[in-house]
Amino acid sequence: MVLWLLILLPALAGGILLAVGRKADGAAAPVSVLVAVVLLGLAVAAALLRPAVEAPGLEGIPAGLAVDGLAGAAVVTVTGIFFAVVVFAGADLGPTEARARFFGLMLLFGAAMLTTVTSTGILTLLGSWELMGAISYALIGYWWPDAARVRSATLAFITTRAADLGMYLAAGAALAGSAVAGAAGGPGPAGGAAGLRLDSLAGMPSGWRDAALAGLALAALGKSAQLPFSFWLSHAMVGPSPVSALLHSATMVAAGGYLLLRIEPGMAATGWLGLAVSWVGALTALLLGAVAFAQRDLKQLLAASTCSQIGFIVLAAGAGSVAGGGAQFVVHAAVKSLLFLVAGLWLTALGTKDLLELRGVARGPANGPVLGYRIAGITFTAGALALGGLPPLSIWAAKDEILAGVLQESPALYIVGLAAAAVSAAYAAKALAVVWAKPATSVSGPAKPAASASDANPAAAAGKRQQHPLPTAALLPLPVLATAAVVLGVAGLPALSRWWQDLLGLPETSTPEPWELAVSGVLALAVIGGIYGQQTRRLLRDGTLLGAPSGNRLKTWLGDWLGLEHAASVLVTRPTMALAVSLAQFDDRVLARSVDAAAVLVLKAATGNDRRIEHGISAAVGSLTGAVRQLARSARRPQTGLVHQYYAQAIIALTVLAALFVVLR
Structure with missing residues (x-):
C-alpha cells in the first residue's frame, strides 16, 4: 500500500491540476507542498519497510515495483529534493504564471522518477522512462510562447530520445534471450517474465545479455548527458530555475547513473x-x-x-x-x-x-x-x-x-x-x-x-x-x-x-x-x-x-561544449527534423489528399445511389404505402355501426362463399 501511494498520489494530484487548469492556479503551490510532505513520509516508510508490488502488464509479464537498499536511498533523496524545490517554486514563480500547469507537470515528473527508481523490470522502467522524457520536454519548454525555448526543449528531447532507442533494443533482446533460455530448459516463465527483470539480465545467454545491457547503458548515458550526449543539458537551462534544480539533481539526469548502478552485476558479467x-x-x-x-x-x-x-x-x-x-x-x-x-x-x-x-x-x-x-x-x-x-x-x-x-x-x-x-x-x-x-x-x-x-x-x-x-x-x-x-x-x-x-x-x-x-x-x-x-x-x-x-x-x-551540438545536429537533430518534415509533407500531400479524394468519391457514389436506386425504391415504397392506406380506408366503409347493414353484409358474404363452394366442387 505504501509503494502504491508513493507512485499514485503525485500522479493523481498532478493529473487533477492539469485537468482543472488555470482555475487551480491559486491552490497549486499549497497542494503540491502538501503532497510533497506526504511523499517524504511515505518514502521514509518505504525505505524502512522495503515493500514490493506487482500489477498485470503484458501477457505473462507483470509490471513490478520494489524498494531495496539502493531504491530506498533513492526514493528518500528524490522526495526530499522534490519537497525543497516545490517550496522554492511556490515563492519563485510569479502570480501570473500558469501555476497549475507547472506544478501539475512537476508532480507527474516526480511520479515518473519514483517509478523509475523502484522498477524491477524493463517493462515498468520503459513506461516511466518515456513519461519522464515527455514531461521534461514540457517543463523545459514551459514558457512555450518563446520559440527559442521550445527549440531548446525539442533539441533536448530529440537527443535523449535518440539514446532511448537503446531501451527498446534492451527490451527486445531480453525477451529473445529469455525465450532462448526457456527453450533450453532455463528459467523464464512464459519466456519473458524473468528475462525482463533487471536482476535476471546477468544470467541470460551471452549474446542477448550483452545486447540488452548495452541498450540499457546507451539509454542511461543519454539521459545522464554523458559523452557524446552532454550538450543537451546546456539547452535544458532555458526552463524555470526550479525545473533546472530538480532535473539536474535527483531526477532525470541522475536517473541514468542510478540505472547503471542497478544493472552493475550484468555489466560485470559481460566482461x-x-x-x-x-x-x-x-x-x-x-x-x-x-x-x-x-x-x-x-x-x-x-x-x-x-x-x-x-x-x-x-x-x-x-x-x-x-x-x-x-x-x-x-x-x-x-x-x-x-x-x-x-x-x-x-x-x-x-x-x-x-x-x-x-x-x-x-x-x-x-x-x-x-x-x-x-x-x-x-x-x-x-x-x-x-x-x-x-x-x-x-x-x-x-x-x-x-x-x-x-x-x-x-x-x-x-x-x-x-x-x-x-x-x-x-x-x-x-x-x-x-x-x-x-x-x-x-x-x-x-x-x-x-x-x-x-x-x-x-x-x-x-x-x-x-x-x-x-x-x-x-x-x-x-x-x-x-x-x-x-x-x-x-x-x-x-x-x-x-x-x-x-x-x-x-x-x-x-x-x-x-x-x-x-x-x-x-x-x-x-x-x-x-x-x-x-x-x-x-x-x-x-x-x-x-x-x-x-x-x-x-x-x-x-x-561551446566541445562542439558536440554541431556534431549531433549533423548526425541526429537535422536528419530527424528533416525526416519529420518529410513525413509531415507526405501526410499533407499524399495521405490527407487521398483521404479527401476518397471522401469525395464516397459522397459522389452516395449521391448517385440516391438518385438512381434510392429514388426508385422510395417511390415503390410510397406506392405500396398508398395502396395499403387506400385499402385501410376501404375496409373502414362497411363499419357503419348499423345492425341491418351487418346482416346484409353477412348474407352477401355467405352467398359468395356458397357460390365458390358450388363452383370449386
Whole structure:
C-alpha cells in the first residue's frame, strides 16, 4: 500500500491540476507542498519497510515495483529534493504564471522518477522512462510562447530520445534471450517474465545479455548527458530555475547513473561493458569539468558540472563501486539542487546569469536588505565547496569512495578521475571568487534584463544593477540543503562506510586508504585556494574571467561544449527534423489528399445511389404505402355501426362463399 501511494498520489494530484487548469492556479503551490510532505513520509516508510508490488502488464509479464537498499536511498533523496524545490517554486514563480500547469507537470515528473527508481523490470522502467522524457520536454519548454525555448526543449528531447532507442533494443533482446533460455530448459516463465527483470539480465545467454545491457547503458548515458550526449543539458537551462534544480539533481539526469548502478552485476558479467562505461564516465567528468570552467554563464557552469559529477556515478557503476556511486547520487542531489536554487534566486532578483554581472552578489546590495543575499551567498558557498571536493564535505568523501574502487580496477582510470576531481575544484573556486568579489562600482539604477549577459561590458553593467529583496519563502530550503551538503560526507568516511554498505545491502567493498583521502583533500584545497586567489586578482586587475573564451581556440571549443551540438545536429537533430518534415509533407500531400479524394468519391457514389436506386425504391415504397392506406380506408366503409347493414353484409358474404363452394366442387 505504501509503494502504491508513493507512485499514485503525485500522479493523481498532478493529473487533477492539469485537468482543472488555470482555475487551480491559486491552490497549486499549497497542494503540491502538501503532497510533497506526504511523499517524504511515505518514502521514509518505504525505505524502512522495503515493500514490493506487482500489477498485470503484458501477457505473462507483470509490471513490478520494489524498494531495496539502493531504491530506498533513492526514493528518500528524490522526495526530499522534490519537497525543497516545490517550496522554492511556490515563492519563485510569479502570480501570473500558469501555476497549475507547472506544478501539475512537476508532480507527474516526480511520479515518473519514483517509478523509475523502484522498477524491477524493463517493462515498468520503459513506461516511466518515456513519461519522464515527455514531461521534461514540457517543463523545459514551459514558457512555450518563446520559440527559442521550445527549440531548446525539442533539441533536448530529440537527443535523449535518440539514446532511448537503446531501451527498446534492451527490451527486445531480453525477451529473445529469455525465450532462448526457456527453450533450453532455463528459467523464464512464459519466456519473458524473468528475462525482463533487471536482476535476471546477468544470467541470460551471452549474446542477448550483452545486447540488452548495452541498450540499457546507451539509454542511461543519454539521459545522464554523458559523452557524446552532454550538450543537451546546456539547452535544458532555458526552463524555470526550479525545473533546472530538480532535473539536474535527483531526477532525470541522475536517473541514468542510478540505472547503471542497478544493472552493475550484468555489466560485470559481460566482461567489457563495465570498462567501456567507466571510461565514458571518467572522460565526461574530466572534459565536462573543463567545459564548466570555461563558462561565463552561471547556469551553464552548473549544467556542465552536472555532467561532470554524474560522470563519477557512471564511473562508479562501471568499476563496480555501487556504494560509492550511491553515495554520490545522494550528496550530489543535495549539492546541485542547492546551487541551482540560489542561482535561480539571483536570476530572479537581478535578471542575469552572467558571472561578471553577478560579481559580488553574495555580499548583498550596498544600500538595501542584505540578510537574504548573505543567506544565499553562504549556502551557495557551502554547496560550491562541497562540489569542489573540499574535505570533510560530502562530495569529497563520496568521490574517494568511488576512486578507491576504481584504483583496484585501473590505475589509469584513477588518475583521470583524480584529475576530474581537481577540475571540479577549479570551477567551484572560480564561481566563488566571482560571487564574493568586491563589486566594481556602487549599486544603483534599474534592474538589467537577462539578455544583458551578451553586453559588451558586463563589468560596467554590474555597477548599474538593482538588487531586489529575495523572497523569504524561497530562502527556507537553502539552509537545510546546505547542511546536507556539509554533513552527509561523514557517511563516506572509512569508519562509517560499512554502515552505508549494509544499508544498501551490498557486500563489503574496498574503502579509501588514509593516503587516498589525504591526496584528494590536499589537491582540492590547493586548487580551490589557487584558483580563488587567481580569479580574485584578475577581477581586480581587469575584470575578466579565468577560462572564458577570448579568441583562444581551445577556450572557444570548451565554451561551446566541445562542439558536440554541431556534431549531433549533423548526425541526429537535422536528419530527424528533416525526416519529420518529410513525413509531415507526405501526410499533407499524399495521405490527407487521398483521404479527401476518397471522401469525395464516397459522397459522389452516395449521391448517385440516391438518385438512381434510392429514388426508385422510395417511390415503390410510397406506392405500396398508398395502396395499403387506400385499402385501410376501404375496409373502414362497411363499419357503419348499423345492425341491418351487418346482416346484409353477412348474407352477401355467405352467398359468395356458397357460390365458390358450388363452383370449386
